[in-house]
Amino acid sequence: MAQLTLKITKRDKTLIYILCIGILIFVFFRFVFTPLSEDIGNLEIELEQAENDKFDMQSLISRRDALITENDELRSYRSQLTGGLYPQMESYAIDRLVTYMMMEYGLETTDFKLSESSSNALLRPYIYSSLQAAEGENAVSDVTTSSLTLKVNGSRAALAKLIDHIVNDLTSMRITSYGFRDVSVDSGYDKNGGKLTDDTTQLTLALEIYMY
Amino acid sequence: MKTKLNFIDRYDSCGKVSDGKAKKYILTTLPLAALAVIFTVSGVMMFRQRAQLDSRLIELREYIADENNIAARDEALAYIDENAALSVGNASDEAMLNAILSYPLPSSEVTDAIVRIGGETSISVVINSYFAPTGEISFTAKSESAEYINDFIEKLRESVLFAAVNYSGYTYSESDKNYTVNVTCALAENAGREN
Numbered sequence: 001m002a003q004l005t006l007k008i009t010k011r012d013k014t015l016i017y018i019l020c021i022g023i024l025i026f027v028f029f030r031f032v033f034t035p036l037s038e039d040i041g042n043l044e045i046e047l048e049q050a051e052n053d054k055f056d057m058q059s060l061i062s063r064r065d066a067l068i069t070e071n072d073e074l075r076s077y078r079s080q081l082t083g084g085l086y087p088q089m090e091s092y093a094i095d096r097l098v099t100y101m102m103m104e105y106g107l108e109t110t111d112f113k114l115s116e117s118s119s120n121a122l123l124r125p126y127i128y129s130s131l132q133a134a135e136g137e138n139a140v141s142d143v144t145t146s147s148l149t150l151k152v153n154g155s156r157a158a159l160a161k162l163i164d165h166i167v168n169d170l171t172s173m174r175i176t177s178y179g180f181r182d183v184s185v186d187s188g189y190d191k192n193g194g195k196l197t198d199d200t201t202q203l204t205l206a207l208e209i210y211m212y
Numbered sequence: 213m214k215t216k217l218n219f220i221d222r223y224d225s226c227g228k229v230s231d232g233k234a235k236k237y238i239l240t241t242l243p244l245a246a247l248a249v250i251f252t253v254s255g256v257m258m259f260r261q262r263a264q265l266d267s268r269l270i271e272l273r274e275y276i277a278d279e280n281n282i283a284a285r286d287e288a289l290a291y292i293d294e295n296a297a298l299s300v301g302n303a304s305d306e307a308m309l310n311a312i313l314s315y316p317l318p319s320s321e322v323t324d325a326i327v328r329i330g331g332e333t334s335i336s337v338v339i340n341s342y343f344a345p346t347g348e349i350s351f352t353a354k355s356e357s358a359e360y361i362n363d364f365i366e367k368l369r370e371s372v373l374f375a376a377v378n379y380s381g382y383t384y385s386e387s388d389k390n391y392t393v394n395v396t397c398a399l400a401e402n403a404g405r406e407n
Contacts, residue, residue, distance in 0.1 A: 021243060028251050036258040043265040050272035057281055060288040067291035074298040081305040128347055128375040129314035129401045141307035160320045167319040167404065174312055179341035210312065212305060 082212040084171030094146055094209060102152055105162045110202070111151040121145050146209045147176075151202055153185060159203045166207070177206040317404025318342040318349055325373055326351060326397075333364040340394075347375065347399040354390045358382060361393050368395070373403045 008016075089097070091114050102109045123143045125131040131139050152159065159180070166173050180201055187198040275281060316322070323339045330337035330353055340350045355361050361382050368377045374397040382393040 017240065021247065024244075024247060028255075032251070032255055033258070036255070036262060040258065040262050040265060043262060043269060047265055047269050047272070050269055050276065053276050054272050057276060057285050060292075061281065061284045064284055064288040064291070067288055067295060070295050071291050071298070074295055074302060078298060078302050078305070081302060081309060085305075123308060123311045124345075125311045125314035126316065126347055126401060127345070128398060131310055131314045139307075139311065141311050142304060143308045143311075160323070164319045167317045171309070171312065174315065174344065175318060175342065176344045177342060178318070180339060210308065 085210055085212045086172050088144065088211050089146070089209070091146075094148065097209075098148065098150065098207075101165075102150075102162070105154070105158050105165070107152045107154040107158055107162060107203075109150055109152050111149070113149045115147045115149065119145065121147075144211045146211070147206070148209070149204070149206045151204050153183065153200050153202050156180070156201050159201060162203070163205075172210045174208045174210070175205065176208055177204075179204045314401065315344060316347055316399035316401060318344075318399065319404045322349065322373060322399065322404045323351075325371070326368070329367045329371065330364060333367060334360050335364045348396050349399060350394065350396045353393045353395055354388075355393075356390060358384075358391050361391055365393075365395070368397060373400055374398060375400045 086097075094114060095112060098112065099109055121143055122140050123145075125135075125139045152162070154162075163175065163178065166175055180203055183200060183202045185198055185200055186195055189195060326339065326349070327337045333355075334357070335353045335355045338352045338354075340352060342349045353361065353364060355364070365377060365379060368374060376398040377395065378397070379393050379395040382391045384391050
């Protein structure tokens with residue numbers, strides 16, 4: 001019976017030895033180095049993301065006090081800006097506001113027409129103003145406004161005082177037009193039943209009321 | 213010749229190592245030992261690095277997940293949104309107020325000034341109307357002399373109250389023996405704001 005024999009030369013031994021070392025290196029890289037390396041790479045990505053998140057969070061937290069201060073300033077400025085403006089009003093509130101104002105000046109309101117109640121409109125600056133000259137068509141602002149027209153009877157002096165009050169004291173109310181007309185109003189009957197009339201002045205006043 | 217499958221040269225039977233065998237032994241063992249050292253050191257370093265990264269990541273995640281930090285961040289974000297809205301609102305209100313304030317004030321300061329200029333030139337003035345979009349204030353002036361009317365118009369044109377002065381001639385009325393002129397003046401931007 002033939003005996004199986006293997007003849008290994010010194011060169012074979014060296015090659016096998018080198019092969020074994022190669023296998024060891026491969027096994028190390030495949031099962032230790034590469035997984036660890038991937039783990040570390042993934043962790044570094046996650047870490048970078050987490051550091052960015054922390055940085056963003058810290059930035060926001062550190063800005064909080066400044067934001068609160070800015071908020072106070074903006075609110076204060078807003079109060080300053082809107083201090084002279086009316087809050088949003090319903091028609092009846094506008095009616096009451098204007099009618100009481102006329103009564104304060106001893107004027108009689110004969111017509112009151114509220115054309116728009118709290119609608120958004122565009123307000124252009126005055127055509128001869130420096131703002132219009134500087135900004136042209138861009139100087140248009142959105143406003144919340146109510147437009148109303150009324151006819152008021154009274155003396156010229158009282159009507160002039162009313163106009164002065166609106167023009168000088170009320171930022172949120174702007175006269176868009178006015179016109180004077182002399183009229184006769186019924187003031188009763190004489191002994192014979194004839195109508196009595198008084199001559200007076202009628203002011204037709206168009207107003208815009210601005211609200212915030 | 214038969215050879216046993218032994219990759220490393222063997223010790224001799226007496227347990228002594230000959231010089232040649234010792235050299236062979238060292239040559240065989242040294243690379244393996246070096247590899248073992250390299251593998252161990254690099255493995256340990258990598259494990260250690262991973263552990264450090266893990267630890268740092270946990271620390272960061274704890275900071276990010278902290279309820280107080282989340283509340284502070286959310287508050288800051290809410291302020292950012294609110295401040296942006298307030299800024300927009302303020303800019304809009306500012307523009308609106310600037311537009312409102314760009315209009316002249318058709319108060320008695322202006323109308324009295326017109327009447328005063330009329331008085332200086334022997335002219336009686338009656339204010340009729342005002343129209344804000346064009347800034348035009350209209351009035352009727354009456355005079356016994358046409359010459360006075362020209363002086364009056366000239367003085368109106370010289371006044372800083374007006375950006376433009378327009379009139380379309382005059383008419384003479386036999387009934388009251390007066391010249392009548394209808395004048396329309398566009399108010400200057402600062403009319404009524406001098407004081």
